[in-house]
Amino acid sequence: MPLYYSAAARQETCRFDGLAAVLAAASPERSGDQLAGIAAGSALERVAARRVLMDLPLTAFLNDPLIPYETDEVTRLILDGHDRAAFAPVAAMTVGGFRDWLLSPAADTAALAALAPGLTPEMVAAVSKLMRNQDLIRVARKVRVVTAFRNTIGGQGVLASRLQPNHPADDPRGIAVAVLDGLLQGAGDAVIGINPASDNLANCHALLVALDEMRQALEIPTQTCVLTHVTNALTLLERGAPVDLIFQSVAGSQAANDGFGITLSMLAEAHQAGQEAGRGTVGQNVMYFETGQGSALSADAHHGVDQQTMEARAQGVARAYAPLLVNTVVGFIGPEYLFDGKQIIRAGLEDHFCGKLLGLPMGVDVCYTNHVEADQDDMDTLSTLLAQAGVSFVIAVPGADDVMLGYQSLAFEDIAYLREITGLTPAPEFARWLEGFGLAGGILPDAGAMARRLGLPA
Structure with a gap:
């Protein structure tokens, strides 16, 4: 109409x-x-x-799907899973009225948690378009989404990080050095996660074993992940590999997910298999999802819907499988989708806001590619804003330069900076472990002890 x-x-x-x-x-x-x-x-x-x-009334997004229900399983997931009882407190609101309510004291942490199952991705995308950056921060920081596996992510006062020790040749010793570098600077509580240079099963199995051996040698209360395709993870689980988290990139339409080689039933199977493995100690949130604005457009599978709304729909997919972690790789795809630092900053705040309102443990890979009109100062700005907005975790790589994927992210020392200026801490179990190595309270870290346990030169 x-x-x-x-x-x-x-x-x-x-x-x-x-x-x-x-x-x-x-x-x-x-x-x-x-x-x-x-x-x-x-x-x-x-x-x-x-x-x-x-x-426009919020109910318009229930009555008029952007992508037809009959032809798109993501739309069916969103509408069939909608909790009308949770939605009831805001059901009579317009999008503008909803914005005003979100910014009011009535929308406190408890109210937003209760509301999350009643919100659809299209609703949260719509209200974000009426908000300034400061509004996105003010609302998102009120939301707490707590998940757990070997430690607890998302609690009050916690800023976690993914330690990303990628190596262009998947060399175990090079990876071990990068892991050690990150741990010494307090990174790695969200996950120690590798993007493998080679996605074959034997290589992924070897990397999983190497990561698990490091984790056990240092008795680290964290989780590890090799970011291979979900079907590989299922096969590796069947072969007895030490799979903690099952990873998958997801998108906001059935056609875009077809491009990733996945279906929703496949994700459900993986979620069940991960839980049955029972490797968590303090919780069983076993899924790790990654999204990014522009993925549906790059697959010609956006159905005429804007990329930020498609991103929120991808988050709606992730929500269905109770993930431990979800992050947007906000500046990774390139200038065709986010042209410069200003657009990346806005998109990062939008993605974080929408994910949190939907009830996700939302993180951000604060990043850009070298052909984008952005630089590390832009990443400093976005990461600082996200820390104030209550982001669950961010991603860090050695020297802020991922030599395997060829893009710029945050460095390990950036995690220390964010915690220093905000007073935020690592996940509680991880923080206690860091104290045992002298990595808290300004004490000289025991790097030698860590190196010896990993079989590296002290």
Whole structure:
């Protein structure tokens, strides 16, 4: 159904051909939406779309799916799983009214936790488009999503980190050195996770064993992961490999997930298999999902929906499987989707806000590729804002430069900086372990003891 906004003073009328068009035009400027031909054509059109959006009832997103229910299993997952009882407190609100409520004292931590199952991805994407950056931060920091495996992520006052020791040749000793470097700077409580240079099963099995041996040698209360395809993880579990977390990149439409080689039934099978393995000690959240704005567009599977709303739908997929960790790789895909530092910063705050409102343990890979108009100062800005917004975890690599994937992220010392300026701490079990190696309270760390346990030169 067409929607209209009339700017009487300028004698102009903007027409939007349905909800998807309104959402796309209301989005902040984004190169991906421009590439798709769905972005607002002017600032006036963007403001007009936001005026239309603020008056739309939240129920519109239940009654008028952006991607047809009959042809898309992600839409079916979202609508069939919608909790109408949880939705009831905001069911009579418009998108603009919902924004005002979120910013009010009534939307406290308990209220937002109770509401999460009643929100759809499209609702949270819509309200984010009416918010300034500070609004995204103010609301997200009120949300707490706690998950657990060998330690507890997402609690009050906690900032966790993924230690990413990627190596261009998957060399175990090179990986071990990177792990040691990260641990000495307090990184690795969310997960020690490798993107393998080679995805064959034998190599992934060897990396899993190496990571697990390091974890056991140092008695680290954390989890490990080799970020291979979910079908590989299932095979490795069947072969008895030490699989802690099952990883998968997910997208916001069935067609885009087809491009990843996955179905929702496949994810359900993996979730069950991971739980049956029973490797967690303080919890059994076994899934790790990664998303990123632009993935559906790059697969020509966005159905005319803007990339930020598609990202929220990907988060809706992740929510169904009770993950330990979810993160957006916010600047990884390239300038075709997020052109510069300003767009990356905005997208990172949006993704974090939407994920938290949906009830996800939301992290961010604060990153960019070298052909984007961004630099490490932009990453400092985004990471600092996310720490204030209550991000569950961020990702760090040696020297902020991933030599295997060829992109820029955060460095291990950036995690220490974020904790220093905010007073945040690692996951509690991990923090106690760090104290045993003198990595808390300003005491000189016992690097030699760690190195000897890993069989490295002290």
